[in-house]
Amino acid sequence: MKTPGRQRASNFELRHLRYFIAVVEERNFERAAARLGIAQPGLSQQIIALEAIVGLPLIDRTRRSVNLTPTGQVLYEDAVTIVAHADAALAQLQRAGRGETGRISIGYVASAAYSGVLTDRLTTFRLGLPDVELQLVEMEMRQQVEKIKEGILDFGYIRPPATIPAELATTIVLREPLVAVLPTKHVHATKTAVRLSDLHAESFITPRQPSDIGFHAHTLNACGEAGFKPKINANGRDFTTIASMVAVGIGIALVPKSLDCLRLPGVRYLPLVDNDVLTELAVVYRKSEGNPAVKAFIAHHRSGLADAC
Numbered sequence: 001m002k003t004p005g006r007q008r009a010s011n012f013e014l015r016h017l018r019y020f021i022a023v024v025e026e027r028n029f030e031r032a033a034a035r036l037g038i039a040q041p042g043l044s045q046q047i048i049a050l051e052a053i054v055g056l057p058l059i060d061r062t063r064r065s066v067n068l069t070p071t072g073q074v075l076y077e078d079a080v081t082i083v084a085h086a087d088a089a090l091a092q093l094q095r096a097g098r099g100e101t102g103r104i105s106i107g108y109v110a111s112a113a114y115s116g117v118l119t120d121r122l123t124t125f126r127l128g129l130p131d132v133e134l135q136l137v138e139m140e141m142r143q144q145v146e147k148i149k150e151g152i153l154d155f156g157y158i159r160p161p162a163t164i165p166a167e168l169a170t171t172i173v174l175r176e177p178l179v180a181v182l183p184t185k186h187v188h189a190t191k192t193a194v195r196l197s198d199l200h201a202e203s204f205i206t207p208r209q210p211s212d213i214g215f216h217a218h219t220l221n222a223c224g225e226a227g228f229k230p231k232i233n234a235n236g237r238d239f240t241t242i243a244s245m246v247a248v249g250i251g252i253a254l255v256p257k258s259l260d261c262l263r264l265p266g267v268r269y270l271p272l273v274d275n276d277v278l279t280e281l282a283v284v285y286r287k288s289e290g291n292p293a294v295k296a297f298i299a300h301h302r303s304g305l306a307d308a309c
Contacts, residue, residue, distance in 0.1 A: 014086055016050040017079040019043055020058065024076050027066045102293030103133040105154045107144035110238050112157035115258040115281055117174050125300045132293045141214065148284060154294045156284045159214045159256075167287055173301055174281040178222055179260060179269045181246045181253045186268070193271045196226040196254075203251035205242050208235040215279070219254050222277040243267050256281075 022032040023043070033040040051058050058072035068076060112118040122134060139147070142163075144156035149165050157173075164170055180194055188194045204223070206216040216232075223230040234250050236242035240262060242253045247266030256279045260269035283301050285294070 011049075011053050014083065016046060016053070017083050019046045020050055021076065021079050021083060023047060023059070023066060024068065024072075029066070100129055100131060100293075100296075102291060103135060104291075104294050104297050105135045105137070105152070106156065107137055107139040107141075107147065107153045108157035109141050109144075109159055110138055110240065111159060111256055111259060112281055114239070114261055115174055115176070115256065117281055118157055121173070121301055125297060128300075129293070129296060132296075142209075145284060148286060151286075154285070154289075154291065155297060158282055158284055160280050160282050161217050162213055164284065168284055169287045170282045170284045171298075171301055172280050172282050174258075175278045176257045176281075177271070178218065178254045178275060178277055178279055179257050179271055181243055181255055181259075182268050182270060183246055183249055183252075184266050184268055185249075186252070188270065189268045191270060193273045195274045196222060196272050197228065197274060199252060200226070200228040200230075202231070203233045204230040205234045205236055205245050205251040205253045206232050207239070207242065208237055215254065215256075218277060218279055222254055222272075222275050225275060225277060240264075 019032075019036060022035050023029060026032040026035060029043055030040050033043040036043065047059065054071065054075065056071040057069050058075060060067040060069050060072075106122075108118055122136075126132070126134070137153075139153075139156070141156065141158035144153060144158060145162060145164060145168065147153040148156055148168060158170075160170070160172075180196065180199065182189045182194070188198065200223075204219055206219050207214055209216040211217060211220060219230055219232070234245060236245055236253075239255055239259050242255070243259070243262060243264050245251065246253055247264055254272075255269075257269075257271075283298075285298050289295050289298065
């Protein structure tokens with residue numbers, strides 16, 4: 001059997017506080033009813049019901065105007081705070097449901113930053129949804145794919161080709177040509193462009209990847225189109241390392257055109273005049289993504305596809 005106190009608490013509803021606040025602020029039942037969009041008799045009954053729940057009078061009915069009893073004054077001050085907190089919590093939940101707040105963990109290969117796509121997409125996304133927290137971590141693309149699959153990462157920027165599990169999807173956000181990176185003392189370094197076939201005797205440096213992944217695969221494919229199989233005698237962890245290795249004479253490399261923004265001393269970036277291989281920058285994410293903020297981030301990249309490619 002419930003105690004009277006518990007019965008009163010169970011009947012206490014947020015709407016009672018909203019009605020009470022309106023009456024106090026309007027100082028008039030008729031105006032308060034119009035503000036709330038309800039009939040005045042119904043409002044009067046709701047205030048009487050609230051007084052029954054509290055167990056004490058809230059309005060001094062010995063006067064014609066609306067005046068609060070001491071209990072009513074305490075309740076009014078608390079009610080304003082309670083309703084404000086409830087409204088703020090509801091608004092926060094609704095914003096989260098629309099993807100306007102939350103957190104997105106993003107992996108990326110360094111060349112995504114060099115291309116400008118990463119910074120452009122993140123900047124424009126934040127302009128529209130500034131309260132979404134973006135967490136960035138540079139990571140090799142095979143690790144990104146695995147961590148997105150496991151739910152540790154939400155999103156990634158990769159350089160295909162790469163093996164993508166069935167539960168993940170990719171969207172191409174940039175296509176760009178290859179360029180050759182040569183040391184400044186190379187015989188072709190003073191040219192404005194170079195034939196890849198003229199580099200057939202060189203040693204090539206590729207990222208530390210399997211032969212069917214990323215720029216290792218691009219190097220093999222491009223040189224194959226040029227009529228030769230490249231000698232690959234060295235690997236670098238990333239394009240910055242590879243460009244540094246080229247500068248000291250370890251070999252040459254094929255890299256995305258956007259890498260020419262990385263102006264390391266001792267290297268030249270030359271366009272290729274006899275090669276049509278394009279490199280791609282893609283984003284990878286879960287097909288069944290349920291996080292509204294991540295879904296908004298995915299949609300943002302899809303909307304920018306036409307301009308990026």
